[in-house]
Amino acid sequence: MNKHFKMTEEQERAYAELLMGRSVLLVGAAGTGKSEFIRHVRFTLPGRIAVVAPTGMASMNVGTGAVTIHSLFQVPPVKDGYFDFDHFTLRKRTERALKNVDYLVIDEISMVRPDLFDLMESLARRARKRDDFFGGICLLLVGDFHQLPPIVRREEGEFFLTRYGSENPHFFDAKCLRGQTLSVVQLTKMFRQQSVEFWDILTKIGEGKIDRGIIEKLNSRVIGSDPPPKEALVVTPYRESAERKNREELEALPGAIHCYVGKKTGTFEAINGDDLPSPEVLELKEGASIIFTCNATGNEWVNGTGGKVIRLHKDSVDVMLRSQQNRILSVGVHEWSHLIPDSKEYATTGTYRQIPLRLGYALTVHKTQGKTCDSIVVQNDRRFFACGQLYVALSRARTLESIYLTAPLRPSDVKVDSRVVEFHEKLAGSSSKISL
Numbered sequence: 001m002n003k004h005f006k007m008t009e010e011q012e013r014a015y016a017e018l019l020m021g022r023s024v025l026l027v028g029a030a031g032t033g034k035s036e037f038i039r040h041v042r043f044t045l046p047g048r049i050a051v052v053a054p055t056g057m058a059s060m061n062v063g064t065g066a067v068t069i070h071s072l073f074q075v076p077p078v079k080d081g082y083f084d085f086d087h088f089t090l091r092k093r094t095e096r097a098l099k100n101v102d103y104l105v106i107d108e109i110s111m112v113r114p115d116l117f118d119l120m121e122s123l124a125r126r127a128r129k130r131d132d133f134f135g136g137i138c139l140l141l142v143g144d145f146h147q148l149p150p151i152v153r154r155e156e157g158e159f160f161l162t163r164y165g166s167e168n169p170h171f172f173d174a175k176c177l178r179g180q181t182l183s184v185v186q187l188t189k190m191f192r193q194q195s196v197e198f199w200d201i202l203t204k205i206g207e208g209k210i211d212r213g214i215i216e217k218l219n220s221r222v223i224g225s226d227p228p229p230k231e232a233l234v235v236t237p238y239r240e241s242a243e244r245k246n247r248e249e250l251e252a253l254p255g256a257i258h259c260y261v262g263k264k265t266g267t268f269e270a271i272n273g274d275d276l277p278s279p280e281v282l283e284l285k286e287g288a289s290i291i292f293t294c295n296a297t298g299n300e301w302v303n304g305t306g307g308k309v310i311r312l313h314k315d316s317v318d319v320m321l322r323s324q325q326n327r328i329l330s331v332g333v334h335e336w337s338h339l340i341p342d343s344k345e346y347a348t349t350g351t352y353r354q355i356p357l358r359l360g361y362a363l364t365v366h367k368t369q370g371k372t373c374d375s376i377v378v379q380n381d382r383r384f385f386a387c388g389q390l391y392v393a394l395s396r397a398r399t400l401e402s403i404y405l406t407a408p409l410r411p412s413d414v415k416v417d418s419r420v421v422e423f424h425e426k427l428a429g430s431s432s433k434i435s436l
């Protein structure tokens with residue numbers, strides 16, 4: 001837990017609602033302290049708390065103990081397009097966890113598919129043998145709907161259209177939400193970003209309310225005479241581009257590769273093998289750019305902080321932070337654990353031990369989620385294809401000056417889903433509660 005954390009008035013309001021047992025929808029733009037709030041409440045709310053997120057990366061961002069939704073609910077990845085929740089098996093471990101939990105916290109709720117949310121709700125009712133919403137579990141749903149939407153394959157479009165009324169479904173389409181009232185808390189204080197001007201640009205990109213001025217300001221950051229610093233992180237929507245860049249840069253360095261092999265115990269399952277916080281085979285060389293993949297218990301680094309490898313040891317790596325070049329930190333093995341409520345307090349269902357680093361030359365937009373980055377090169381010469389992708393990439397930075405674009409932005413690059421806009425209008429019209 002961050003010792004320097006002090007709740008804002010808005011965060012306090014959310015906390016008070018939770019203490020009264022009311023489910024909360026906590027929304028706010030990137031960098032307003034949503035995940036930090038979760039990191040805080042996990043240790044302070046009375047009662048047993050399960051923290052989940054739709055992807056492994058997002059769950060690791062909220063600290064050790066958090067698990068993926070798939071892991072807590074033991075849901076296999078979708079096979080034939082959707083979750084057949086009428087015939088779904090409630091596993092014993094999930095049943096025990098759901099029976100014993102007081103709060104269920106979900107980060108990055110914008111990425112949760114409505115069919116998955118409906119399935120979770122039905123499993124919770126079955127486990128608790130109660131007919132009310134989630135069998136009476138108090139929910140904290142956290143996210144920013146301008147960021148990444150759920151991943152839906154093209155061939156699943158028709159299913160969602162018939163079952164949920166749209167080919168581009170969102171969490172708020174879930175059937176179990178109909179008739180429910182949630183307390184709404186909007187976080188508005190910026191923490192990650194440092195200037196009001198940059199904040200304004202990001203907000204407008206997020207909401208899709210761009211004008212020529214915004215595009216011009218961003219385009220002043222197109223790489224030209226002012227080259228990006230060598231250590232800037234390349235952010236791309238394409239996984240193969242990110243992997244290629246990391247591999248090429250590592251190969252170009254002199255010296256030998258040192259391999260650190262991560263160790264899993266129990267069921268530390270990732271949705272796909274690539275979804276671990278740090279790679280299972282972490283290859284590094286002295287001189288390599290890295291980023292951190294966890295938050296330090298002190299304040300030395302956060303998830304996303306950049307640095308350079310100075311020396312490689314058997315079980316640790318000496319790293320110089322980009323922001324404090326006079327300081328060298330020894331980074332040892334970190335343990336991520338999966339904790340779920342059990343009949344006695346919590347049960348650890350699995351652990352993963354690895355050096356909390358990954359190569360810091362390039363990362364996909366998905367993997368940058370939740371992170372705060374020192375300087376980034378947004379690789380927008382190839383199209384950003386999904387709504388929210390460009391906004392997520394840009395909002396990892398603290399300042400406009402730390403962003404570099406590989407091509408001029410066009411207004412058509414800013415894609416916003418009209419259904420998200422509608423939902424936000426509904427949120428804005430409801431000061432403290434929303435009925436869905």
Ligand SMILES: Nc1ncnc2c1ncn2[C@@H]1O[C@H](COP(=O)(O)OP(=O)(O)OP(=O)(O)O)[C@@H](O)[C@H]1O
Nearest residue numbers: 006007008029030031032033034035036191192370
């Ligand atoms: N109340 C607070 N006091 C001090 N620092 C804070 C507070 N809340 C958040 N921060 C800091 O601000 C930064 C961004 O916070 P956080 O990651 O929680 O944002 P977020 O809203 O989850 O963003 P994203 O939507 O990108 O995931 C972090 O470095 C965090 O430590």
Ligand SMILES: [Mg+2]
Nearest residue numbers: 034035036370
């Ligand atoms: Mg977050």
